[in-house]
Amino acid sequence: MGDGRAVAGGGGGGGSNRPAWLQQYDLVGKIGEGTYGLVFLAKTKLRKSCIAIKKFKQSKDGDGVSPTAIREIMLLREISQENVVKLVNVHINHADMSLYLAFDYADHDLYEIIRYHREKLNQPINQYTVKSLLWQLLNGLNYLHSNWIIHRDLKPSNILVMGEGEEQGVVKIADFGLARIYQAPLKPLSDNGVVVTIWYRAPELLLGGKHYTSAVDMWAVGCIFAELLTLKPLFQGAEVKGTPNPFQADQLDKIFKVLGNPNPEKWPTLSYLPHYQSDQHHIQTVKYESSCLHSYVHLALKSPAYDLLSKMLEYFRIDPLPGRNALVPIQPGEKIINYPARPVDTSTDFEGTTSIQPPQPVSAAVAIPGSVAASSVVPPRAVPRPISMIGMQRMPPASMAAFNIASQAGIGGLNPGGIPIQRGAAAQGHPQQLRRKDPGMGMQNTGYPQQKRRF
Amino acid sequence: MAANFWTSSHYKQLVEQDKIDVVHPIDKERGLTLEEFKLIKIHMTNHIWKLAQHVKVRQRVIATAVTYFRRVYTRKSLTEYDPRLVTTTCLYLASKAEESTVQARLLVFYIKKICTDEKYRCEIKDILEMEMKLLEALDYYLVVFHPYRPLLQGLVNDTYKMDLILIHPPYMIALACIYIASVLKDKETTAWFEELRVDMNVVKNIAIEILDFYDFYRVESFKGMAESFKGISDEKINAALHKLTPKP
Structure with missing residues (x-):
């Protein structure tokens, strides 16, 4: 809350239902946009490591979490190998039913x-x-x-x-x-x-x-x-x-x-x-x-x-x-x-x-x-x-x-x-x-x- | 993972029986006993099975859904997570995870059709909200292994009425099923089991647990159907579920 600026990237208002997990990141900015969401670059406040956060939009057609997101979560949660991207966290914002996947950022x-x-x-x-x-x-x-x-x-x-x-x-x-x-x-x-x-x-x-x-x-x-x-x-x-x-x-x-x-x-x-x-x-x-x-x-x-x-x-x-x-x-x-x-x-x-x-x-x-x-x-x-x-x-x-x-x-x-x-x-x-x-x-x-x- | 059970999250999450047979403090407060907790889980497993037969999904989807369901209640209370909605949503989520998506509106439709009890009914929006909560409750681990590949049987289906899938590796459950079948059919399998070099004590213990289960609930055969559970009356289930309803 108090750090709304950093978290929301200077967005200002609308912070009423911002989930608590957001607090652990400092948003740097948007680095990509796709049909199923946005990708952000953020830094963890604790260790200052760079994280790419993929936000999945809320599905419109009443089909819940998109199969794309389910596949990514389900597979990446199981596997770990140095030449495969690392899923470091999954976050959910229940207020707007959006889903965030946090990956190790690659330049x-x-x-x-x-x-x-x-x-x-x-x-x-x-x-x-x-x-x-x-x-x-x-x-x-x-x-x-x-x-x-x-x-x-x-x-x-x-x-x-x-x-x-x-x-x-x-x-x-x-x-x-x-x-x-x-x-x-x-x-x-x-x-x-x-x-x-x-x-x-x-x-x-x-x-x-x-x-x-x-x-x-x-x-x-x-x-x-x-x-x-x-x-x-x-x-x-x-x-x-x-x-x-x-x-x-x-x-x-x-x-x-x-x-x-x-x-x-x-x-x-x-x-x-x-x-x-x-x-x-x-x-x-x-x-x-x-x-x-x-x-x-x-x-x-x-x-x-x-x-x-x-x-x-x-x-x-x-x-x-x-x-x-x-x-x-x-x-x-x-x-x-x-x-x-x-x-x-x-x-x-x-x-x-x-x-x-x-x-x-x-x-x-x-x-x-x-x-x-x-x-x-x-x-x-x-x-x-x-x-x-x-x-x-x-x-x-x-x-x-x-x-x-x-x-x-x-x-x-x-x-x-x-x-x-x-x-x-x-x-x-x-x-x-x-x-x-x-x-x-x-x-x-x-x-x-x-x-x-x-x- | 998909090829190697030993590196999977399923394996890493296996727990001891005594960690599972714990009534959540919130449910305990409402007077729910361990026996009732188990009854509800059996009843809800049957409910998933019944619902799944209407929406026509494959066996493995059902087994995955039941596993999700049982996993959720090792962490969450029945009071906070209404088992009626959780079962439906588990089937919904499992269908996605197993690449056999069933639409939420279909589930809503069939529940209306098959459940006379209005408490089972839900809206699409309820399922979608619960889906997110379940993902969280499952800690985003969705890959589940099953004892089916070696064995596709009613006996295996019935093991999902217990928490065995949360305790033992699937192959051990499968072996226990084979063991029961061989004993019942009077087939000599000692040599065969010896060659496997598995801990026969564990296999036998699982087998005894399954047989005890049948005995206790007076299941008449290995039909794997809700109807075969003579020992579980609707009154018992309803009484248990009633305890969870918030009092005015």
């Missing part, structure tokens, strides 16, 4: 890092950094998959990277709003409707596959890997808007152009996929004979990096990947990159109301060693971590061994054809327009195609 995400290299630095991300980022991403994903959790919305903006502090340079997989446990599902996974943002959506999903596996996450990782190398999305298809789940011809064409047309020989279950049968002229007409992926990503055909990437982008891919595909060490660079900090809108309070005062410019570009040198990617800890040079070489047997059991990818079935519920403000800019609001807490972002969800 960066792959979307911003890629953009910074593309637009500001005009130079690729050091290969060593790419390798470290990818390794950590796979490390987190391996943990999720071995715990029967499928993420279903991996994309650069959902892959966070910790800024200055104890965990500097550590990758955190975030946004579990579409994730679910796929061990013994009571209802088919396809009941959740369209999954994965279009540019990162696996071909079996684009072809209407109903029975998919954790291999859809692996495809997305492949797309992210290529994007880290080239600084632009690998398959930048134009999304066909509409419901339910329209056929995404352009997205598939973009994929075929790079990887060559699929055929039942390369992909045994292809002919069972609904769109393969119904949209024959699109898919069965072989326009592109063979893969030219290596030239797209500027990798030598025989390089281990290409070998790994091509396995991730296999039409009939298996997850876990076949072992011993880790990248061989690349000489680390020496330059430290100062990635800019996330912009904060300090004029918005927890209720989402904007005060009159203009947004203050963020403390400009907090100097963050952007990870190029090995020592700066790795948090300064006594224990050597697997992303160090030596660790990388030793990595394959230990971490990739888990990527060894085959699971089928994309076995076709009938398209359920339910009606996806388009979430509120889902209408955004065209995928090609690369400007965004999204701070990477998995919220909506202008520019990138957005995942539509239904439940």
Whole structure:
């Protein structure tokens, strides 16, 4: 109460039914906005640690706590791994029935890092950094998959990277709003409707596959890997808007152009996929004979990096990947990159109301060693971590061994054809327009195609 | 977690029987006995089962709902958290957690249809408010493991009329069910159990608890249905629930 200013970010009045838990935070400002809520940056009063608070709006249609929030709470409450975002607290404001999830705050995400290299630095991300980022991403994903959790919305903006502090340079997989446990599902996974943002959506999903596996996450990782190398999305298809789940011809064409047309020989279950049968002229007409992926990503055909990437982008891919595909060490660079900090809108309070005062410019570009040198990617800890040079070489047997059991990818079935519920403000800019609001807490972002969800 | 019970919150939250058989001080003040507390829990478990059959959800959703329900009352009082609304909301929340969402309005509709007692009725808004309270009461732990994977039986269903799911790992409950079944059917399983290298004393204790339960409530068979509980009369339940109603 007495500290209403700090808590409400200068919002002033309306503090009558402010819950007590708010007292433990100092609100810094709004860092993101999405269809299901707002994301705030706050500091804990006690330890001054930075927290990202995701506020879920009250549901309008009498359906209570959104399934998205339930999934995040339920999964993140159980799991704990250094490459998965940490849910530190859940708060409820009974007065307005809103729900707040408090996460450890990460300064960066792959979307911003890629953009910074593309637009500001005009130079690729050091290969060593790419390798470290990818390794950590796979490390987190391996943990999720071995715990029967499928993420279903991996994309650069959902892959966070910790800024200055104890965990500097550590990758955190975030946004579990579409994730679910796929061990013994009571209802088919396809009941959740369209999954994965279009540019990162696996071909079996684009072809209407109903029975998919954790291999859809692996495809997305492949797309992210290529994007880290080239600084632009690998398959930048134009999304066909509409419901339910329209056929995404352009997205598939973009994929075929790079990887060559699929055929039942390369992909045994292809002919069972609904769109393969119904949209024959699109898919069965072989326009592109063979893969030219290596030239797209500027990798030598025989390089281990290409070998790994091509396995991730296999039409009939298996997850876990076949072992011993880790990248061989690349000489680390020496330059430290100062990635800019996330912009904060300090004029918005927890209720989402904007005060009159203009947004203050963020403390400009907090100097963050952007990870190029090995020592700066790795948090300064006594224990050597697997992303160090030596660790990388030793990595394959230990971490990739888990990527060894085959699971089928994309076995076709009938398209359920339910009606996806388009979430509120889902209408955004065209995928090609690369400007965004999204701070990477998995919220909506202008520019990138957005995942539509239904439940 | 989903793959590993031993790292799950469910495992970490397992408690001893004597921590569960405690009537909340507030309920005690109103004269509720431990016996009545247990009766209400059995009755409400049956209520969840009945309601679930109307809204047509899978077995595991029901089991999760019952587990939530029983967990809530290891922490909260029946007086403050009306068990009639809590059961309904537990089913609602469990359906979401198990990716088989049932709409709140459907639950409201079916309760009106199947419950003659007006005290069971509620509005959508009541369920939604209670949902938030339950999330809090459950400390946001929603993943629950069940003994079903090894065994889908009426016997397992009946174990949810006790608090076993809060005390023992699901596989031990499943083994106890197998043990009872093998004894009843006169099947020789000693060697089989020996190979499992589990603590047979624990398995037998759970089995005895289940049999005692049947004995005590004079359950006539392993039907798992409310009707089979001959020992529980409506009067007893109503008398127990009546104690909780605030006096003018």
